[in-house]
Amino acid sequence: MLPGSWAGRERSVAWVVGGPGWTGAEAGPGWIVLDWGRGWCGPVRPSCGRCSLVLPQELCRAPGPRRRGPTGGDFSAAFVFGEAEAGGEGTWAAALRQLRGKRAATTLDEKIEKVRQKRKFQEREAKQAKVRDEDTETEDNQTKKRECEDFSRDEEEDVESQYSLDDETLFTKADTVKVKEWRRLKKGEMEAESFFEDASQYDDNLSFQDMNLSRPLLKAITALGFKQPTPIQKACIPVSLLGKDICACAATGTGKTAAFILPVLERLIYKPRQAPITRVLVLVPTRELGIQVHSVTKQLAQFSSVTTCLAVGGLDVKTQEAALRSGPDILIATPGRLIDHLHNCPSFHLSSVEVLILDEADRMLDEYFEEQMKEIIRLCSNHRQTMLFSATMTEEVKDLASVSLKNPIRIFVNSNTDVAPFLRQEFIRIRPNREGDREAIVSALLTRTFPDHVMLFTQTKKQAHRMHILLGLMGLRVGELHGNLSQAQRLEALRRFKDEQIDILVATDVAARGLDIEGVKTVINFTMPNTTKHYVHRVGRTARAGRAGRSVSLVGEEERKMLKDIVKTAKTPVKARILPQDVILKFREKIENLEKDVYAVLCLEREEREMQQSEAQINRAKKQLETGKQETLGEGLERSWFQTREERKKEKLAKALQEFDLALRGKKKRKKFMQDRQKKVQMTPEERSQFEILKSQMYAERLAKRNRRAKRARVLPEDEPAAVSAGPKRRKNLSVFDEELTNTSRKALKQYRAGPSFEDRKRLGMAQHRKGGNFKSKSRYKRK
Numbered sequence: 001m002l003p004g005s006w007a008g009r010e011r012s013v014a015w016v017v018g019g020p021g022w023t024g025a026e027a028g029p030g031w032i033v034l035d036w037g038r039g040w041c042g043p044v045r046p047s048c049g050r051c052s053l054v055l056p057q058e059l060c061r062a063p064g065p066r067r068r069g070p071t072g073g074d075f076s077a078a079f080v081f082g083e084a085e086a087g088g089e090g091t092w093a094a095a096l097r098q099l100r101g102k103r104a105a106t107t108l109d110e111k112i113e114k115v116r117q118k119r120k121f122q123e124r125e126a127k128q129a130k131v132r133d134e135d136t137e138t139e140d141n142q143t144k145k146r147e148c149e150d151f152s153r154d155e156e157e158d159v160e161s162q163y164s165l166d167d168e169t170l171f172t173k174a175d176t177v178k179v180k181e182w183r184r185l186k187k188g189e190m191e192a193e194s195f196f197e198d199a200s201q202y203d204d205n206l207s208f209q210d211m212n213l214s215r216p217l218l219k220a221i222t223a224l225g226f227k228q229p230t231p232i233q234k235a236c237i238p239v240s241l242l243g244k245d246i247c248a249c250a251a252t253g254t255g256k257t258a259a260f261i262l263p264v265l266e267r268l269i270y271k272p273r274q275a276p277i278t279r280v281l282v283l284v285p286t287r288e289l290g291i292q293v294h295s296v297t298k299q300l301a302q303f304s305s306v307t308t309c310l311a312v313g314g315l316d317v318k319t320q321e322a323a324l325r326s327g328p329d330i331l332i333a334t335p336g337r338l339i340d341h342l343h344n345c346p347s348f349h350l351s352s353v354e355v356l357i358l359d360e361a362d363r364m365l366d367e368y369f370e371e372q373m374k375e376i377i378r379l380c381s382n383h384r385q386t387m388l389f390s391a392t393m394t395e396e397v398k399d400l401a402s403v404s405l406k407n408p409i410r411i412f413v414n415s416n417t418d419v420a421p422f423l424r425q426e427f428i429r430i431r432p433n434r435e436g437d438r439e440a441i442v443s444a445l446l447t448r449t450f451p452d453h454v455m456l457f458t459q460t461k462k463q464a465h466r467m468h469i470l471l472g473l474m475g476l477r478v479g480e481l482h483g484n485l486s487q488a489q490r491l492e493a494l495r496r497f498k499d500e501q502i503d504i505l506v507a508t509d510v511a512a513r514g515l516d517i518e519g520v521k522t523v524i525n526f527t528m529p530n531t532t533k534h535y536v537h538r539v540g541r542t543a544r545a546g547r548a549g550r551s552v553s554l555v556g557e558e559e560r561k562m563l564k565d566i567v568k569t570a571k572t573p574v575k576a577r578i579l580p581q582d583v584i585l586k587f588r589e590k591i592e593n594l595e596k597d598v599y600a601v602l603c604l605e606r607e608e609r610e611m612q613q614s615e616a617q618i619n620r621a622k623k624q625l626e627t628g629k630q631e632t633l634g635e636g637l638e639r640s641w642f643q644t645r646e647e648r649k650k651e652k653l654a655k656a657l658q659e660f661d662l663a664l665r666g667k668k669k670r671k672k673f674m675q676d677r678q679k680k681v682q683m684t685p686e687e688r689s690q691f692e693i694l695k696s697q698m699y700a701e702r703l704a705k706r707n708r709r710a711k712r713a714r715v716l717p718e719d720e721p722a723a724v725s726a727g728p729k730r731r732k733n734l735s736v737f738d739e740e741l742t743n744t745s746r747k748a749l750k751q752y753r754a755g756p757s758f759e760d761r762k763r764l765g766m767a768q769h770r771k772g773g774n775f776k777s778k779s780r781y782k783r784k
């Protein structure tokens with residue numbers, strides 16, 4: 001920016017950028033004084049109507065602490081201040097661009113490239129200086145000639161140094177891959193609970209033609225290139241066509257989406273709607289998955305008149321509202337946005353929904369969506385078909401009761417720990433004192449062995465961002481996908497990865513479920529995920545639709561338990577990959593050297609963020625000047641929600657406290673957690689890895705604690721006698737025994753242990769004093 005110099009003018013208002021020490025006191029009427037980094041801070045006065053400000057050009061390039069205003073004698077009266085004068089990409093143009101309403105922000109990749117170029121230039125300069133020092137005694141002409149030669153040679157070397165570290169072993173020395181011992185799960189698979197009727201066996205010879213599907217659907221199936229139904233499709237479609245409730249589980253990438261959409265489409269085609277109403281609701285956990293399911297549905301419905309609508313967060317609310325008002329047949333939504341519409345779009349309701357589908361059902365029924373799902377189920381029609389699908393489908397009745405399945409059919413084509421059939425699983429052991437090697441190992445894998453079509457999963461958004469910068473600085477084509485990005489950025493990253501514009505997508509678990517990206521060859525886990533379920537989904541982004549794929553997971557000492565579980569349940573041998581130690585060391589060194597550049601990129605980002613904030617303030621001020629009205633935040637945008645603001649706050653706070661509580665459990669953990677928090681900006685590689693692992697452990701602990709808690713069924717299966725009580729809650733007539741034996745509150749347990757109280761003893765005619773008073777003899781203890 002131009003500290004202490006004129007920056008521009010818009011309409012009748014002039015802008016000046018104040019440099020350090022410049023107070024803006026000389027600012028003329030009608031100026032807005034900017035203090036860069038803090039937004040406008042100076043006097044904003046009514047416009048004086050001055051149209052052309054004058055400024056000698058050299059002043060722009062020689063910033064000083066003080067500049068005099070247009071009334072002073074420093075400026076040429078002939079100089080016209082405006083956009084035209086810049087004549088291209090001058091400093092003025094850049095400044096104006098930054099101040100204009102829509103400033104072109106640079107992408108992260110542009111920033112990385114800028115820092116890389118700067119580093120390259122510095123390295124070249126340093127080399128040249130070294131050569132100059134060495135050759136000071138030789139003749140001038142000879143020195144010059146040699147410098148020229150060196151320069152051109154350096155240029156060639158630079159291209160190489162993107163990957164090489166002057167060490168051939170880096171590329172030539174191969175990793176060692178060993179087969180890890182494996183054995184099948186000894187215990188027989190758990191028996192299905194009586195809640196289900198099992199229909200996991202299917203007719204293997206069934207074709208799409210045998211399924212009695214309508215012509216428009218068969219045409220779409222052919223258009224998509226599906227020749228044979230996959231096992232889950234063979235098992236599910238006939239049952240679903242009968243209108244039965246389904247609880248289905250099949251490995252990742254085996255075509256579950258078509259398994260639930262095809263029968264639904266058949267139903268809509270066979271029995272067309274009488275009025276424009278929404279008859280099918282598909283709920284998905286993430287926005288990207290919603291977009292994907294919507295796209296598949298549209299493709300399968302392309303030759304029919306079935307209408308679809310997408311209502312996921314991050315996309316325009318008004319457009320969605322308009323689409324919902326027209327009553328689309330199928331609605332694909334994320335829970336949050338759906339509730340938003342239910343409460344703010346008066347004509348939209350769920351009472352007409354005939355089929356409810358939960359894709360990634362185990363996720364939809366977990367604690368994260370608990371409140372929202374409760375609300376949606378409450379608003380749904382009772383007479384509906386419900387279908388649950390996931391690769392890690394839970395069989396626990398207490399979980400499924402919440403969606404009130406009616407005599408559900410259990411279709412488990414695979415067990416819920418099965419990974420994709422053609423997946424090759426590899427693990428890299430991280431030794432106890434080598435936690436800090438993770439970044440080096442991942443960098444080595446990506447530069448040496450798996451250069452493209454790779455998804456790299458990290459536990460935190462921060463680590464994903466760091467890996468994007470780090471790998472970008474190494475010259476790799478990288479993108480990132482996580483919750484800290486805007487929806488546009490998330491979709492753009494996904495598009496670029498699908499279009500092969502980038503080779504590596506660094507993502508958090510937001511991209512772990514359901515996403516079907518063609519051609520992903522490798523999935524790398526920076527740390528092991530929270531649970532085995534998460535692992536199954538992450539590695540399921542590769543080896544889809546009958547293709548082969550590979551996963552490489554880094555496993556530290558604290559994560560070995562999960563590795564054991566995975567090895568136990570694996571149906572094909574898993575491999576242990578060992579990277580040569582000198583390669584790891586080289587990459588570690590390389591990362592250490594890049595640390596400054598990572599910091600530079602982060603600084604550029606921070607500056608840009610601050611500029612954007614300043615710009616937003618300016619725009620607000622401008623609007624204020626033009627309209628003379630104070631803008632209130634979120635004016636007219638207030639939308640209602642099923643919880644009040646207070647309730648939402650309380651829920652968030654309770655969750656945060658729970659997390660905090662867990663994090664602080666145990667002295668050692670507490671100390672570490674606090675230290676990490678403080679050092680978060682500048683952590684060592686070891687601490688960064690530890691932080692990642694701690695995060696996933698905290699999640700796993702929370703989950704375990706929740707699972708230990710007795711779950712309250714929110715809605716019982718409708719045909720169960722207990723579910724009949726639809727009216728207001730009535731207290732059951734429990735016997736004393738029922739009450740005592742089922743009450744597990746802390747107080748009740750205490751009372752139980754202490755025995756009957758004095759009052760109870762009296763009432764029951766029991767001896768009112770223990771023999772020997774309250775003293776318990778040793779012999780009593782022994783007898784016990």
Ligand SMILES: Nc1ncnc2c1ncn2[C@@H]1O[C@H](COP(=O)(O)OP(=O)(O)OP(=O)(O)O)[C@@H](O)[C@H]1O
Nearest residue numbers: 226228229230252253254255256257391514516545
């Ligand atoms: N019958 C079929 N023949 C060939 N390809 C199919 C068939 N059915 C589905 N596919 C393809 O298989 C891929 C995976 O399908 P889909 O995304 O539905 O898997 P999924 O089981 O839902 O996976 P996940 O558990 O990860 O969500 C898609 O690219 C889809 O086009």
